[in-house]
Amino acid sequence: MISVVFFNDNGSLRGFRLSGHAGVAESGRDIVCAAVSSAAYLTANTVTDVAGIPADVAEKDGLLELKVAPQDAATVGVVLNGFRLHMTQLAEQYPQQITITEV
Numbered sequence: 001m002i003s004v005v006f007f008n009d010n011g012s013l014r015g016f017r018l019s020g021h022a023g024v025a026e027s028g029r030d031i032v033c034a035a036v037s038s039a040a041y042l043t044a045n046t047v048t049d050v051a052g053i054p055a056d057v058a059e060k061d062g063l064l065e066l067k068v069a070p071q072d073a074a075t076v077g078v079v080l081n082g083f084r085l086h087m088t089q090l091a092e093q094y095p096q097q098i099t100i101t102e103v
Contacts, residue, residue: 002036004087006080006102007067013080015055015067016040022097032097035090040064043083047076 005017018040022032044066047053053072058065068076084100091098 001096002032002098004036004091004098004100006084006100008102009070009073012070012073013077013084014070014073015065016043016080016083017063017065019063021062022094024094024097032090032094036087036098037064039083039086039090043079046079051076051079 002018002020002022005019006013007015007017018036021027022030022036024030024032027033041064044055044057044064047066047068048055048057053068053076055072056065056067087098087100091100
């Protein structure tokens with residue numbers, strides 16, 4: 001199962017953590033993992049490389065985490081909110097493979 005955690009700081013998203021695997025198919029053929037991974041990398045790259053916002057990023061097998069400083073939350077809010085919406089819609093389509101929490 002993929003766990004998506006959004007970091008919420010008084011109503012402003014500051015980042016996310018993805019962990020786990022969907023387990024729908026073998027590695028390289030899992031459409032749920034591919035959809036989640038693609039959206040997460042797009043979001044992380046947009047924040048860091050396109051918008052140029054410094055972020056703490058951690059990446060290893062089955063984990064991707066991104067956090068921005070509180071003063072940058074408003075700048076990246078649209079991107080992070082779009083990612084949250086996308087993950088929410090995927091979780092509705094694949095409730096056995098994706099869980100979402102907000103902390």
